[in-house]
Amino acid sequence: MPNYRVEFAKEILGVPFTIGSVAIMRARDPERARRAAEIRFARQHGLGDWRELADLATVAERL
Template sequence: MSTYRIQFAKEIFGVPFTVGHVDITRARDAGRALRAAEIRFARTRGVADWRECADSVALAEPRCDD
């Protein structure tokens, strides 16, 4: 299993500014890590959907935990 860092950004005048990130330590693949991060980000912000606080999401390169 890999560790993923998912970054959330808000765009202001077309320039993305990072508003937060979530580290997912156990995920089978990038898709599952992305979905888990979206849910965790929304819960920590106290909103129903992550899009209320961010405009875009980006997946960083996975790191192996060997």
Template sequence: MSHYRVLFAKQILGVPFTIGAVEITRARDSERALRAATLRFARQHGVEDWRERADRADVTETEPAAA
């Protein structure tokens, strides 16, 4: 299982402004991490669909945090 960070951004005049980030600690692949992050982001912001708050979501694989 891999660790992922998904950054959500709103584009204004072509410039992306980061609105929030979601850490996914265990996912099989980036697609599953994106799906989990979009659901969590929508829940955190109290909206039905994450696209109500952000225009784009970028997934990056990260290293697990040292314990």
């Protein structure tokens, strides 16, 4: 199974600023990796939902 890194960013005046990232070691597909990272990011920051702190979540496959 591939590894993924999901970056969370806040968009200000149309420019994304990365505020954090989460590494997902195993996921079947990018969508599952994104969902797992959203939950982990929210828990790490003590939030109910990741969108309270970020606007964007982008997934990149790691080798």
